[in-house]
Amino acid sequence: MNKTININLASTFFHIDENAYSVLRNYLSKLKTAFKNTSGSEEILQDIEIRIAELFQEAKKHTDYVINEEDVQKVISILGQPEDMDTEDNFESVEKDSLVSTKKLYRDPEDKYIGGVISGLGYFFGIDSTWLRIFWFIATLFSGGTLILIYILLWALIPLAKSTADKLKMKGEPVNIATIEKKIKEEFDEVSSKIKDIDYKKASNTLKKKSRKFFNFVEELILLIPKIIFRFLGITFLIISIIGFISVLLGWASALFFSSLHWPFKFYLFNLNWTPSLFISIAFLLFILIPFLFLFFLGLRLLSSKASKLGSTVRNSLAVLWLITLIGLVGFGAYEIRSNSVKATKEVSQNLILRESDTLWIKQKNEYFNKNEERWVFKNTNVIIDPENDSWWIDKNLKLNIETTDLPNPVLVITKSAHGYDPQEAQKHADKIQYQWNQVENNLLLNTQWNLAFSEKFHNQEVKLVLQLPKGYSLFIDPSLKNYLTYPIANDQGYRSSKTAGHYWVMGDQELECLDCGSTSKSMELRYQQEDKQKELHLKVDENEVQINRK
Amino acid sequence: MNIENTTAQMRKGILEFCILSLIAGRDLYSSDILEALKNRKMLVVEGTVYPLLTRLKNADLLQYRWEESTSGPPRKYYSITSKGETFLAELQFAWDELNKAVTSITKK
Numbered sequence: 001m002n003k004t005i006n007i008n009l010a011s012t013f014f015h016i017d018e019n020a021y022s023v024l025r026n027y028l029s030k031l032k033t034a035f036k037n038t039s040g041s042e043e044i045l046q047d048i049e050i051r052i053a054e055l056f057q058e059a060k061k062h063t064d065y066v067i068n069e070e071d072v073q074k075v076i077s078i079l080g081q082p083e084d085m086d087t088e089d090n091f092e093s094v095e096k097d098s099l100v101s102t103k104k105l106y107r108d109p110e111d112k113y114i115g116g117v118i119s120g121l122g123y124f125f126g127i128d129s130t131w132l133r134i135f136w137f138i139a140t141l142f143s144g145g146t147l148i149l150i151y152i153l154l155w156a157l158i159p160l161a162k163s164t165a166d167k168l169k170m171k172g173e174p175v176n177i178a179t180i181e182k183k184i185k186e187e188f189d190e191v192s193s194k195i196k197d198i199d200y201k202k203a204s205n206t207l208k209k210k211s212r213k214f215f216n217f218v219e220e221l222i223l224l225i226p227k228i229i230f231r232f233l234g235i236t237f238l239i240i241s242i243i244g245f246i247s248v249l250l251g252w253a254s255a256l257f258f259s260s261l262h263w264p265f266k267f268y269l270f271n272l273n274w275t276p277s278l279f280i281s282i283a284f285l286l287f288i289l290i291p292f293l294f295l296f297f298l299g300l301r302l303l304s305s306k307a308s309k310l311g312s313t314v315r316n317s318l319a320v321l322w323l324i325t326l327i328g329l330v331g332f333g334a335y336e337i338r339s340n341s342v343k344a345t346k347e348v349s350q351n352l353i354l355r356e357s358d359t360l361w362i363k364q365k366n367e368y369f370n371k372n373e374e375r376w377v378f379k380n381t382n383v384i385i386d387p388e389n390d391s392w393w394i395d396k397n398l399k400l401n402i403e404t405t406d407l408p409n410p411v412l413v414i415t416k417s418a419h420g421y422d423p424q425e426a427q428k429h430a431d432k433i434q435y436q437w438n439q440v441e442n443n444l445l446l447n448t449q450w451n452l453a454f455s456e457k458f459h460n461q462e463v464k465l466v467l468q469l470p471k472g473y474s475l476f477i478d479p480s481l482k483n484y485l486t487y488p489i490a491n492d493q494g495y496r497s498s499k500t501a502g503h504y505w506v507m508g509d510q511e512l513e514c515l516d517c518g519s520t521s522k523s524m525e526l527r528y529q530q531e532d533k534q535k536e537l538h539l540k541v542d543e544n545e546v547q548i549n550r551k
Numbered sequence: 552m553n554i555e556n557t558t559a560q561m562r563k564g565i566l567e568f569c570i571l572s573l574i575a576g577r578d579l580y581s582s583d584i585l586e587a588l589k590n591r592k593m594l595v596v597e598g599t600v601y602p603l604l605t606r607l608k609n610a611d612l613l614q615y616r617w618e619e620s621t622s623g624p625p626r627k628y629y630s631i632t633s634k635g636e637t638f639l640a641e642l643q644f645a646w647d648e649l650n651k652a653v654t655s656i657t658k659k
Contacts, residue, residue: 010624031598040605047581047601050624054582057623080596 004066009053010046014060016067023072024052034082048079055079106161106170115155123170130214230302237299241292248292252285280332287325290318340419340459344426346433352410357531358442359504360410360475362467365437365447384449391434391451398448398463401487402475402500404507405468412437412444412467419460429459437465448484472529474506474515493517562593567603568646569593571631571639574613580626604629612638 003018016024031048035041052075059071105124107116118136122129140147161170297310310318354360382395405411416433420426435450450463469475477485482501489497490511504515506527513525526539540547566588573579573587581604588594607613612635615627631639 012624035602038602040602040609043608044601044605047604047627048598050627051581051585051597051601053624078597080598082598084596085598085602 009056010050012053012057014053014056014067015064016072017069020067020069020072023069023076027072027076031082034085051079104169105158107155107158108170109160109162114151116160117151117154117158120158120161120170121154234299234302237295237302241296241299245289245292245296248285248288252281280328283325283328283332286321287329290322290325293318339421342421342423342426343417343419343460344423344430345415345417346427346430348414348416350412350414352412352439352444354410354442354473356470356472357529360469360473361443361478362475362481363443363445363478364480365445386451389451390454392454392456393449393451394461395449396483397461398450398484399465399486400446400481400484401464401466401497402477402489402512403466403468404490404510405470407468407470410467410469410473412465415464415466417460417462417464426459429456429461432456433461433463435463446481448481469507471507471509474504476504477501559595563599565646566593566599567607568639568642570600570603570607571612571635571642574629575631575636575639578628578630580618580628582626584629607635611635 004015005018005021007014007016007021007024028045028049032041032045035044038044055075055078056067056071059065059067059074106120108119108123108129109116111119111129113133118133119129121127122132125132136147136151140151294310352360381397384393384395386393414435414437416430416435418426418429418433420429432452433450434452436447438445444467446465452461467475477500479502482498485497485501487497489495489500491500491505492508492511492513493500495514500512503517505512506515507513513527515526517524524541526537528537528539530536536549536551538547538549538551540549569588570584573584579587581600584604585594585597585600588600589597594600604613608615608629611632613629614632615629618626618628620626
């Protein structure tokens with residue numbers, strides 16, 4: 001049983017059986033490749049098709065006649081193989097084009113540097129042997145000898161192409177022709193002698209060809225380098241732009257939709273009810289997204305010149321939009337900077353009621369607002385929203401210093417500062433800072449947070465506390481405050497100010513003197529003073545001696 | 552070297568001359584050309600002629616027209632152009648010279 005196929009050759013209709021069809025199709029595609037470098041190839045192929053149709057027409061004995069394989073072979077023998085036709089250019093194109101057929105692995109004795117292994121492999125895989133040699137050479141350098149062993153192994157295993165038939169099989173040329181030409185002996189002789197001829201010519205030209213090939217290769221390589229760089233850049237641009245685009249968009253959307261009310265930007269930039277915040281945030285978004293968009297299309301263009309291009313209208317309007325956002329953001333930034341250009345401070349001094357014999361305990365106030373999880377961290381400052389009191393709590397933005405004073409009583413100096421458009425406005429902002437502290441007996445309770453009404457926004461507000469302590473007064477700094485002791489506090493131990501927390505100190509002439517640092521320092525001192533300051537006991541212990549002084 | 556190959560090469564060189572001469576006589580369609588060449592043993596395979604015809608046509612030495620056929624696909628009828636005639640005359644002259652030269656050499 002054999003399937004019949006209907007074909008249309010040069011607008012003539014034929015029945016053809018399956019085998020005949022595949023032979024014919026093979027033949028036509030072989031012709032097509034053979035003529036691909038010839039000018040007017042389409043016309044030539046069309047002429048040949050017409051001739052095939054004519055010959056089929058002659059072979060057709062009746063209207064329902066089915067063209068069989070024999071008919072096709074006959075037509076092919078009349079028209080000839082592409083090798084026998086004048087394809088204008090060289091034989092090389094024919095050689096290359098017949099790689100479709102079955103090939104055998106041989107070593108090539110004519111194109112060899114060592115054993116002809118690579119050229120044989122080149123024929124087998126249809127790769128130019130020069131390329132393969134260079135690849136093999138480079139790979140050998142990195143393989144640590146493995147490829148040398150493989151080469152020797154292949155040398156031993158792959159047979160040498162001795163006869164012409166071997167060479168033909170190696171190049172994969174003749175098998176297709178041979179099956180046909182076996183029937184016509186003369187033609188086979190002609191082809192094989194022709195191939196011999198080619199081989200002869202080729203051998204004489206090998207040296208020339210090799211050097212030519214090498215320079216062609218170098219030229220191609222040089223042309224290839226910018227291509228590779230462009231590809232690489234294109235891919236990088238695509239990845240960066242896609243990731244950037246998605247993350248910026250997601251970040252913006254989540255900020256807008258999930259925390260829009262408490263969006264910290266509103267503290268830093270706008271009052272709560274100020275709608276331009278949305279516009280500014282959109283401008284900000286576009287400002288980032290548009291360059292990513294351009295980068296994306298640039299990447300696409302680098303990868304393929306056929307890739308879709310942004311229309312000039314779209315491109316120009318995007319560029320204009322970007323410029324507008326740029327101007328808007330710069331203007332806004334300038335406005336913000338201008339509106340925070342002047343600094344003002346407000347200083348409040350509060351006397352502490354304390355006897356000299358008492359030790360002042362400085363502690364953190366228990367009321368610590370930490371309920372709301374909506375917080376914004378900026379420059380080590382936390383902003384926490386307190387909807388119940390309509391205020392922002394500012395956390396971790398407090399500085400505490402301890403100094404000596406000539407005044408008779410300990411004094412707490414609270415310095416509030418803020419920036420503004422002009423001194424009056426800055427002063428107003430500074431005044432609005434609410435700081436809470438109190439004294440319970442000899443405990444000084446300091447709030448480590450301060451707050452602002454919702455109506456206030458960021459004006460670089462700061463709160464600085466200075467405890468001024470007269471000589472002879474002692475104090476204990478609770479460890480909970482250690483993070484707020486950021487100014488250098490003069491002390492006889494040379495401690496960093498944060499390390500002064502957790503110790504007892506007495507104010508000396510210039511600096512704090514530690515009362516309980518003995519365990520960590522090499523000497524220990526104890527001072528005892530009577531209430532009327534009439535008598536004083538000074539005990540000093542160090543590595544060498546014990547000193548006791550009495551006054 | 553083999554005789555078939557050499558004669559094929561010899562034929563190849565004068566094939567264009569033969570084709571132009573055939574067409575100069577009267578308008579012919581491709582199969583007529585093939586027939587005439589094959590009868591005089593100028594051709595081994597027909598495929599050789601098609602690239603030549605196309606080349607001659609592209610060089611404006613030939614032109615063609617389509618004609619319907621009762622028995623098969625439409626036929627291409629070739630005719631010679633004036634440029635082709637000049638070219639043919641030149642070829643004729645060259646051939647005569649060559650023929651003379653070859654005869655005088657080989658008839659020693």
